[in-house]
Amino acid sequence: MTLTLASIKERSLLGLYDLSKNEIESILDRAAYWEAQPTKLTPVLKESFIANMFFENSTRTRFSFEMAEKRLGAQVLNFAAAASSMEKGESIYDTVRTLESMGIDAGVIRLKPIGVLPQLAAKLNIPLINAGDGNNEHPTQALLDLYTMRKQFGSLQGLHVAIIGDIQHSRVARSNLWALQKFGAKVSFCAPETMQAPELAAHASYISMEEALQADVVMMLRVQLERHTNRLMKFADDYREQYGLTVERAGQMKKHAIIMHPAPVNRNVEIDDELVECESSRIFPQMSNGVPVRMAVLERALK
CATH class of the missing domain: 3.40.50.1370 (Aspartate/ornithine carbamoyltransferase)
Structure with a gap:
């Protein structure tokens, strides 16, 4: 050939x-x-x-x-x-x-x-x-994410996708942002100030965790714990308290909303263990x- x-x-x-x-x-x-x-x-x-x-x-x-x-x-x-x-x-x-x-x-x-x-x-x-x-x-990850959303909702047009976590270091967030906006979806970011990517603020707004929970798709990113080895336990606990998808927070999501995550998952850090395979989760179907x-x-x- x-x-x-x-x-x-x-x-x-x-x-x-x-x-x-x-x-x-x-x-x-x-x-x-x-x-x-x-x-x-x-x-x-x-x-x-x-x-x-x-x-x-x-x-x-x-x-x-x-x-x-x-x-x-x-x-x-x-x-x-x-x-x-x-x-x-x-x-x-x-x-x-x-x-x-x-x-x-x-x-x-x-x-x-x-x-x-x-x-x-x-x-x-x-x-x-x-x-x-x-x-x-990470284009193929974003493609499988779009595929998962399209299977769930039929169309990407008008969807609100909230991406939560370490936006600064995330290739998944960037590829999803570029692709989703081509289909008329709204992308929002939610991240601690130290994990934000200022250069992306012109393309997607940063919102609070409470606002992010009202999206159609709540996409959690892997917390890169290897970057915080010196204070790992305190960091993990603090992160879960402020930005983790806990069972309590998941109860605030819309009934039709889905949970996504590119994996591997840090259970009980960015997402509570019992939510990984709950009815709203699409984490393993994504894979x-x-x-x-x-x-x-x-x-x-x-x-």
């Missing part, structure tokens, strides 16, 4: 900021197609080799991509930076170019540094799919929806 440079760029998924509403909608529609398939294995990508290149730790996203790849019949190569020559000082670019030289057809990539991904994409001759880059974007969404993204990259 020969891809032109323009085609490679179109088939890559680096973020949702520049992706059109129609393109996002086509991915969601194709995800619905894959979810409806009665068989788990449909080998439309059986001649494709895909490398999962994770330069930052991941469990759920990597396994979700691998499940999607194998359901499409692709040949999968898994790369983890901790077990590689990255420890010997090899650059991210050299590692990715090495895999490209060996004949992979597409790469799924997660990395910490911001700005590296578009530079890589410009130099490579294979489509790249962003599995999370720094605190910039299920991630597989057909990523199948659609992979098929788009290699169709």
